[in-house]
Amino acid sequence: MTAPRSQNKKGLLFYCTRLIPDSELEYDIFGSGDIVRIEIPCSGRVGIGEIMQGIAEGYEKVAVLSCGEKSCLHGFGCTEAKKAYEKAIKLASVAGVDTDRLVFIEQDLGNSIYNTNGLK
Amino acid sequence: MTEQERHSLSLPEIKCETGMLEGKSAPDDSKCPVAKYRDEFVPSRLIDEAKTGWFPKGIRSCIGCELCSPSKDASFPMCVDTLVTAVGRRDEFIPLAFGGALDSIVSLQLINKYKQNRLGWIDNGIHVAGEKDKSDVGLFVGAAPYLDVLLGEEIGFNPTDESRAAVDLLNSIGISPVVLPNEVDTGADRLHEGDSEAFIKLGTINRDLYKSRGVKTIVTTCDDCCYTLRSRYRKYIPGWDFKVMRLADYLLKFGGRLTFLSAKETVAIQPPDMYTDPDGLDSVRKLLKKIPGLTIKEIESGHPSTFGGWGQFDSVTKRIETDFLKAAEKTGADTVLIPSTTMLVRLLEGRRPGSWEETSIAIKGLYQFLSAQHTVHEEFAGA
Ligand code: SF4
Numbered sequence: 001m002t003a004p005r006s007q008n009k010k011g012l013l014f015y016c017t018r019l020i021p022d023s024e025l026e027y028d029i030f031g032s033g034d035i036v037r038i039e040i041p042c043s044g045r046v047g048i049g050e051i052m053q054g055i056a057e058g059y060e061k062v063a064v065l066s067c068g069e070k071s072c073l074h075g076f077g078c079t080e081a082k083k084a085y086e087k088a089i090k091l092a093s094v095a096g097v098d099t100d101r102l103v104f105i106e107q108d109l110g111n112s113i114y115n116t117n118g119l120k
Numbered sequence: 121m122t123e124q125e126r127h128s129l130s131l132p133e134i135k136c137e138t139g140m141l142e143g144k145s146a147p148d149d150s151k152c153p154v155a156k157y158r159d160e161f162v163p164s165r166l167i168d169e170a171k172t173g174w175f176p177k178g179i180r181s182c183i184g185c186e187l188c189s190p191s192k193d194a195s196f197p198m199c200v201d202t203l204v205t206a207v208g209r210r211d212e213f214i215p216l217a218f219g220g221a222l223d224s225i226v227s228l229q230l231i232n233k234y235k236q237n238r239l240g241w242i243d244n245g246i247h248v249a250g251e252k253d254k255s256d257v258g259l260f261v262g263a264a265p266y267l268d269v270l271l272g273e274e275i276g277f278n279p280t281d282e283s284r285a286a287v288d289l290l291n292s293i294g295i296s297p298v299v300l301p302n303e304v305d306t307g308a309d310r311l312h313e314g315d316s317e318a319f320i321k322l323g324t325i326n327r328d329l330y331k332s333r334g335v336k337t338i339v340t341t342c343d344d345c346c347y348t349l350r351s352r353y354r355k356y357i358p359g360w361d362f363k364v365m366r367l368a369d370y371l372l373k374f375g376g377r378l379t380f381l382s383a384k385e386t387v388a389i390q391p392p393d394m395y396t397d398p399d400g401l402d403s404v405r406k407l408l409k410k411i412p413g414l415t416i417k418e419i420e421s422g423h424p425s426t427f428g429g430w431g432q433f434d435s436v437t438k439r440i441e442t443d444f445l446k447a448a449e450k451t452g453a454d455t456v457l458i459p460s461t462t463m464l465v466r467l468l469e470g471r472r473p474g475s476w477e478e479t480s481i482a483i484k485g486l487y488q489f490l491s492a493q494h495t496v497h498e499e500f501a502g503a
Contacts, residue, residue: 047219047221048218048219048221048270049216049218049219049220049221049224050219050220052220052221052224052225053220053221053224055224055228056224056225056227056228057227087221087269087270088221090269091221091225091266091269091270093237094236094237094238094240094265094266094269095225095228095229095234095236095237095266096228096234096235096236096237097228097234
């Protein structure tokens with residue numbers, strides 16, 4: 001899986017196939033403007049490489065929408081995605097990239113936990 | 121150039137200073153560590169393939185160790201560089217380490233607008249030249265700050281610990297080196313992919329940054345960086361006229377007053393080879409000989425002193441790495457000292473739980489080892 005070139009799109013959203021990204025949440029993250037959505041079988045498939053590639057390709061924001069730890073069908077997807085996100089935040093910070101450009105959203109039964117700067 | 125055209129090379133137009141494409145010199149296949157594990161990889165056959173005018177794809181498996189090169193002037197890796205840059209970037213799959221994360225960092229560096237935060241490892245115990253100060257000596261740190269993030273936790277070692285040790289050793293001989301806050305990758309992996317445009321841009325950024333700080337000599341703790349800065353930059357980056365040295369060579373030449381505490385240990389080191397020590401200085405051994413009580417054992421020759429670029433993280437290099445550690449164990453030493461950060465990271469990475477061949481010899485970075493052993497001269501204390 002590779003992040004497509006941004007072609008001036010505002011955002012890149014990786015989302016687990018078991019979730020439906022809602023427009024309000026998308027607006028909260030990206031504001032107005034075009035976004036590219038990539039549906040993945042499990043958020044655990046989004047690695048640090050995909051997140052960083054999205055940034056390098058020029059997306060203003062790169063977000064991962066994951067099922068919560070409790071609702072992850074595979075049990076480990078959310079944990080793996082969080083690990084990748086945490087590392088991506090650190091890498092972006094060393095690279096001098098504004099870490100607010102990376103977003104992680106964990107959704108359990110309609111409740112979203114929305115992070116931009118490290119996980120709580 | 122179309123993809124079809126790019127697959128086929130026009131031999132008469134490709135000049136290779138090694139003379140290999142003209143048949144004036146040939147690699148010694150029997151010395152190649154990759155050929156040992158990859159049957160279809162035979163260096164001289166790849167040259168023959170190139171002579172037919174087609175790009176020998178298999179050449180990308182060369183780890184660039186120089187073991188097969190007949191002489192300094194007939195370097196097989198330099199011939200590989202000539203071929204991959206002649207053919208350019210192609211749409212074939214080239215593996216990227218860490219899912220491409222490191223490559224994306226390079227892409228961000230190429231944009232050249234971000235202010236990196238890569239000096240977090242510099243603490244109050246060491247001294248580097250102030251951001252506006254000039255110094256003759258620069259320390260090239262490479263990808264170490266990024267590798268701290270990518271692998272530090274997993275391997276229990278931060279690659280910048282070697283950079284810190286380097287500054288400490290330089291301080292001990294009265295030097296506060298320039299460490300560039302916005303240094304960029306050497307670009308060696310990009311060159312290997314055939315992206316010479318990116319390679320030249322990265323080299324040009326590094327050149328301008330060092331020039332602006334008055335640097336004349338660049339030292340490194342990484343033999344892969346040293347090789348690229350010394351051999352490839354000279355060829356591809358106009359105006360690259362810095363003296364590039366391994367830190368061990370520099371310390372041996374200018375660190376005459378460096379003294380060490382005694383150590384009752386047996387360590388294994390690799391014998392010098394053309395990749396790390398083209399001038400046969402044997403600095404690592406000579407430096408270690410200054411440590412009273414230390415027993416130095418030499419690993420049998422024939423093992424490469426590089427495992428290739430970050431994209432060459434495959435089963436073949438894993439076997440080569442394991443072979444190297446087994447040979448180090450055979451010396452009976454307690455510890456193998458590695459004078460190159462990338463090689464050190466690769467070996468420690470392979471040592472992670474689940475590694476498919478067990479080895480037990482301790483692996484340490486040469487510069488951390490030296491830094492822990494050196495004594496402080498009063499006039500340099502707090503230099
Ligand atoms: S440089 Fe090393 S890996 Fe490449 S062909 Fe020669 S011996 Fe083999």
